[in-house]
Amino acid sequence: MINGILHPKNVIDQLVRQKVSHYVTLPDSETAHMYEALMAEPSITVVPVAREGEAIPVAAGLFIAGQNPVISIQNAGFYEAGDALRGLALGIGLPLVMFIGYRGHNRKGDTPDSAAAFLEPYLHLWRVDYFVIESDDDLERVPLAFERAAATNQPFAVAIGTEYAKEGVE
Amino acid sequence: MITYENACRIINRSRGSAVSVTTMTQTKYWNEISEDPDLDIGISNGMSKASSIALGVALGKPETTVLCLDADGSLLMNLGSLATVAGMGPKNMFHFVFNNGIYAITGGQPVPAPGVEYAEVAKACGYSASYRFEDTETFDNNLPKILQSEGPVLIELIVKGEPQTDGVDQTWESNAGMPRQLRALRKRLTGKDDWGAGGPYI
Numbered sequence: 001m002i003n004g005i006l007h008p009k010n011v012i013d014q015l016v017r018q019k020v021s022h023y024v025t026l027p028d029s030e031t032a033h034m035y036e037a038l039m040a041e042p043s044i045t046v047v048p049v050a051r052e053g054e055a056i057p058v059a060a061g062l063f064i065a066g067q068n069p070v071i072s073i074q075n076a077g078f079y080e081a082g083d084a085l086r087g088l089a090l091g092i093g094l095p096l097v098m099f100i101g102y103r104g105h106n107r108k109g110d111t112p113d114s115a116a117a118f119l120e121p122y123l124h125l126w127r128v129d130y131f132v133i134e135s136d137d138d139l140e141r142v143p144l145a146f147e148r149a150a151a152t153n154q155p156f157a158v159a160i161g162t163e164y165a166k167e168g169v170e
Numbered sequence: 171m172i173t174y175e176n177a178c179r180i181i182n183r184s185r186g187s188a189v190s191v192t193t194m195t196q197t198k199y200w201n202e203i204s205e206d207p208d209l210d211i212g213i214s215n216g217m218s219k220a221s222s223i224a225l226g227v228a229l230g231k232p233e234t235t236v237l238c239l240d241a242d243g244s245l246l247m248n249l250g251s252l253a254t255v256a257g258m259g260p261k262n263m264f265h266f267v268f269n270n271g272i273y274a275i276t277g278g279q280p281v282p283a284p285g286v287e288y289a290e291v292a293k294a295c296g297y298s299a300s301y302r303f304e305d306t307e308t309f310d311n312n313l314p315k316i317l318q319s320e321g322p323v324l325i326e327l328i329v330k331g332e333p334q335t336d337g338v339d340q341t342w343e344s345n346a347g348m349p350r351q352l353r354a355l356r357k358r359l360t361g362k363d364d365w366g367a368g369g370p371y372i
Binding site for chain 2: 021022024045047048049050051053054057058059060061062063064065066067069083084086087088090091092093094095152153154
């Protein structure tokens with residue numbers, strides 16, 4: 001992980017501005033503080049899943065019902081969710097913003113963590129557009145992810161390239 | 171033992187205006203029996219995720235009853251979804267599991283553990299209630315009352331397996347069916363025709 005500071009509250013502010021209704025997630029070590037902060041946000045319902053492959057179909061069901069979900073899973077779990085991405089996001093034209101924890105990201109390329117090494121090639125393989133967020137300074141890109149997903153009726157990935165900071169840490 | 175056709179007819183009689191989420195052999199029979207196709211989605215290209223999609227619809231429309239017509243082989247592939255459903259506790263979700271002990275679509279090979287009792291698994295995960303029916307009459311007599319109760323409820327049906335030998339229909343047109351159904355259901359549930367074309371099929 002790199003040294004950027006990413007505060008959960010700032011990401012949640014972006015989600016609230018986008019009128020996100022549900023945050024479908026399987027927590028991981030990098031996003032632990034995000035999970036804690038979300039539990040205090042009354043406008044967003046957290047939906048914990050038991051396995052990452054459930055996240056996309058749960059979000060698809062929510063979207064069909066008129067809600068505005070996002071998912072948040074780690075890169076390793078994103079690989080596990082590959083067939084759901086194929087059949088129930090790309091295959092149906094689901095406009096879904098997917099926050100993917102970029103475990104092992106160090107911006108140098110030679111990471112010993114294969115979960116990081118494969119993430120961007122994997123997104124290219126599926127032809128999923130994405131960008132990487134490494135600090136609060138990058139959050140202005142978040143609205144673009146929602147715009148792109150809606151305009152294309154395709155999923156769009158936001159790779160979280162740093163650990164969420166504990167609230168109060170500057 | 172219950173047949174697919176009888177099970178689907180019994181469920182349809184008590185359906186009211188419920189959304190149905192089906193998969194595999196259940197979809198084949200449900201499509202012949204359902205009288206409200208705009209409220210139906212048949213999950214294909216989904217590798218066992220009917221229960222997860224049904225959960226999403228149930229959470230997104232808590233005032234609408236959602237029926238999931240799942241199968242044993244499918245649920246084994248997505249067994250953790252029982253814990254996910256129980257954790258969210260949708261009162262409007264009724265999860266049917268057609269248990270035939272085989273993978274019917276691929277020719278009838280046995281599932282890894284044909285003796286799994288899904289009603290017991292659901293109960294252990296925390297569903298509000300679960301039932302297991304092995305004969306048509308008992309199922310028919312009990313279903314209306316079950317659907318008046320609070321979910322999530324799992325209803326396991328021991329059904330006669332019907333192995334298929336004619337393969338799976340994989341054409342551009344057949345694969346466009348599910349994306350079209352999903353859009354029709356969203357339109358029906360929200361009143362908005364706002365989900366445009368996307369993906370390889372439509």
